[in-house]
Amino acid sequence: MPGLIDEIPSSALAVYAHPDDGDVACGGSLARWAANGCEVHLVVCTDGGRGTTDPAVEPEELASRRAEELAASARLVGLSSSLLLGLPDGELTDGPELRGELVAQLRRLQPEVVLGHDPTAVFFGQHYFNHRDHRMAGWALLDAVSPAAALPLYFPEHGPPHQVRATYLSGTLEPDVWVDVTDTIDVKVAAVLCHQSQFAEPGEWAGEAVRLRAEEEGRRAGVPYAEGFRHLQFGA
Ligand SMILES: [Zn+2]
Numbered sequence: 001m002p003g004l005i006d007e008i009p010s011s012a013l014a015v016y017a018h019p020d021d022g023d024v025a026c027g028g029s030l031a032r033w034a035a036n037g038c039e040v041h042l043v044v045c046t047d048g049g050r051g052t053t054d055p056a057v058e059p060e061e062l063a064s065r066r067a068e069e070l071a072a073s074a075r076l077v078g079l080s081s082s083l084l085l086g087l088p089d090g091e092l093t094d095g096p097e098l099r100g101e102l103v104a105q106l107r108r109l110q111p112e113v114v115l116g117h118d119p120t121a122v123f124f125g126q127h128y129f130n131h132r133d134h135r136m137a138g139w140a141l142l143d144a145v146s147p148a149a150a151l152p153l154y155f156p157e158h159g160p161p162h163q164v165r166a167t168y169l170s171g172t173l174e175p176d177v178w179v180d181v182t183d184t185i186d187v188k189v190a191a192v193l194c195h196q197s198q199f200a201e202p203g204e205w206a207g208e209a210v211r212l213r214a215e216e217e218g219r220r221a222g223v224p225y226a227e228g229f230r231h232l233q234f235g236a
Pocket residue numbers: 017018021131134
């Protein structure tokens with residue numbers, strides 16, 4: 001099927017802004033890869049401490065609840081590690097501080113492929129536009145992958161250079177590859193449902209929404225369930 005990508009990378013690093021983003025964006029792909037021997041790591045940039053409509057919630061309390069939710073979902077997905085950088089939610093800046101931190105993680109973990117937010121995706125229909133932290137994290141990650149992590153004179157204090165082979169950008173308006181997540185859609189739904197702090201109404205409706213979204217991408221890829229990405233390859 002054109003656009004369907006079957007590779008199982010040997011290692012992958014997903015970098016997302018908030019604790020639930022990775023599961024929503026690519027939990028099915030991460031679970032599929034992990035189940036097939038890929039070492040999968042996740043770095044979450046913010047503490048997620050502002051992700052609520054309830055004014056009575058303390059940001060620290062919410063952040064610690066979200067860290068627990070992430071730990072539970074990471075076990076389901078089969079992550080090798082998950083790391084919260086703990087930057088303040090809503091305040092991500094695409095600057096040398098975040099870029100340097102991501103270069104350090106890329107050089108430490110040396111992933112073959114990287115996943116993250118597509119920062120060029122801004123407007124989704126007429127009711128939603130992409131969260132600022134997603135845009136900032138997406139740009140910082142791209143610039144960290146190339147050229148910064150790959151060239152020795154960028155951030156020499158963060159270790160020897162590392163060349164990522166490919167990136168998969170999620171939340172994109174222009175997907176050009178799809179990963180078949182038919183075997184892992186149930187894991188993805190369960191992982192998303194771990195993040196109950198993000199749902200105004202507790203319950204299963206969010207799982208249904210995740211399933212419908214994966215079905216939609218599946219139709220474009222010719223499989224029951226899929227996740228779509230903008231794909232970039234380096235050094236080929
Ligand atoms: Zn988010």
